[in-house]
Amino acid sequence: MAIEVVNLSKEYGTQTALNNINFSIGKGEIVGFLGPNGAGKSTTMKILTGYIKATNGNASINGIPVTENILEVQKHIGYLPEHNPLYLEMYVKEYLLFHARIHKISKSEISKIIEKVGLTPESHKKIGQLSKGYRQRVGLAAAMLHEPDVLILDEPTTGLDPNQLIEIRDLIRDYGKTKTVLFSTHIMQEVEAVCDRVIIINKGEIVLDKKMQELKENQDQIIEVEFDYQIERRFLEKIPNLKSVDNIFDTTWQFVFNTSDDMRSMIFDFAQENGLKILKMDSKNQNLESLFTELTS
Secondary structure: OOEEEEEEEEEEOOEEEEEEEEEEEOOOOEEEEEOOOOOOHHHHHHHHOOOOOOOEEEEEEOOEEOOOOHHHHHHOEEEEOOOOOOOOOOEHHHHHHHHHHHHOOOOHHHHHHHHHOOOHHHOOOEHHHOOHHHHHHHHHHHHHOOOOOEEEEEOOOOOOOHHHHHHHHHHHHHHOOOOEEEEEOOOHHHHHHHOOEEEEEEOOEEEEEEEHHHHHHOOOEEEEEEEOOOOOHHHHOOOOOEEEEEEEEOOEEEEEEOOOOOOHHHHHHHHHHOOOOEEEEEEOOOOHHHHHHHHHO
8 A cells, every 4th residue: 555544643632633543545546635624634644754753553655664764754755734844045946956856866857847837937936936826836846856656735726826726636636647646625626626535534533535436426416496385295205216305494395315317307297296386496416515514514
């Protein structure tokens, strides 16, 4: 496994940041690591990269235990922390050359990574002269410069405009074809667009770990319908594939179906058979954002 976490816990005094969490990530997986503020995302990433030590449990990168040989582990990792630490007085190329020397790689790689992350127009400037979005790209370039097997990104799209978001999304997706990417974000659309899998952590515990395809296949179909007059629940419960039905107010009902078939036509048929008119109908299929809210609220 590229990343393996076994019974990992972290305590700060009396506060438990991580409570016995477990997960593993294989090569070529792009995994979104989600959770509200203070859930334990950054703590987990800092343990994986060797910046802090766990209280209990084990973590390994490419089979190498983080606690036993952190320098060897860090050779396999590219890491962009949440608060991107940069030397603002250095020029972009100067900063990346500094990283190239640390990893003992050719400085010819610098121009390649500058082009790859879209830094070319700003590459002649000092980092302190760059916008927040371009500073984020410098951090990303430094993390990817040595072509690490595992890329760990903590809020990598912070400060990027919509066009930059698309570019970085494509970059992460391309990198994840052959490497492993673990990244946290508060932008659910990014996870849905990029990730193969999602892990949600809340209050230091894993509350969801599923493939995106599985989540899409298992999504409930939610339809809200307003009829022209009130009808008893027992009649509505006869509609096929119904998981639940709730009266929202007056003549408006919310139907939840556990099927991928579009049930709107079935509701139209039901209304016609029972002499009802449909005044309004809205489809509200569950997405990752609503699932996140449900699991972490």
